Amino acid sequence: MSDEKILVVDDEKAIRTAIRLAFKKENMTVIEAEDGDEALQILRSEHFHLVILDVMMKRVGGYQVLQTMRGKGDSTPVMMLSGKSDEMDQVLGLGFGADSYLTKPFHNSVLIQTAKALIRRSEIYNRLAPNEIRQGPFSVDTLRMTCLKGGNELALTGRELTLFRFFMEHPGQVFTKEQLYNQVWGDSVVDDNTIIVYVRRIRAKIEDDPKNPQYLKTVRGIGYLFEVPGV
CATH class of the missing domain: 3.40.50.2300 (Response regulator)
Structure with a gap:
């Protein structure tokens, strides 16, 4: 180098x-x-x-x-x-x-x-290909707007995919609810409940055990982060 x-x-x-x-x-x-x-x-x-x-x-x-x-x-x-x-x-x-x-x-x-x-x-x-984001078992095709886990397509809605894509583009970074709402919803007026609901929905689709998430984690008092174990 x-x-x-x-x-x-x-x-x-x-x-x-x-x-x-x-x-x-x-x-x-x-x-x-x-x-x-x-x-x-x-x-x-x-x-x-x-x-x-x-x-x-x-x-x-x-x-x-x-x-x-x-x-x-x-x-x-x-x-x-x-x-x-x-x-x-x-x-x-x-x-x-x-x-x-x-x-x-x-x-x-x-x-x-x-x-x-x-x-x-x-x-x-x-x-990496500009139209593909890969993190661990997940891959997002940004052109087709699809998300796979281990080769199997996940049934994410458009907004869920947009939020999950944002997390995948910033692995290991902690984001507050305010930052997520601003980045994904484009609004500075934050609806905490909306973030909580969408994170719960995404976990239900990407996690083996949504109650004990491996990938999309809560950082107490701060917000959320996405990480791949062992990476």
Whole structure:
């Protein structure tokens, strides 16, 4: 792996320098931004293989940059950096669409290996046929709007398929009910009961035991996530 370009956003110059030097040894190019506002300006004109965002910055913070990226459909892998080790804070970052969360201080070896894994996963995903999404035993044909589990077609309604497809496109990410309603229903006025009903319906069709879901899980106090066991 070489020639990857990475955007590092942190208001501490020493941290940016340390990260840049670590990636330089891996033949990776690092572009630096000292705050979220500068990062957003750079992202308007340049493409990166990975974006590393500090959570807390004096001006525009990392979460705001992340939400702006995802809101524009930018699926570039994002690694969050934070001095906080609180689990709920990490869940929040992943819920906003981050791919990984690293707590300061960290070892360069962990940073490098995590970055390589994120870039590799993104490259594999991008090589898939644009009209097909695969996760574990599931596959969605986005042209025919059909969903299979183990080769057998699932009887999902249009809205159920749209919601399940969204989960499959973001495996391992936690989404609040507000985020799901905004993404799938296109409305900021959230009907909690609607989300609950649709998640229950989807589980009834994709899970072997809907009362003990393996794939579409509830994250208490936050929302839901889709994951494939063992992946």
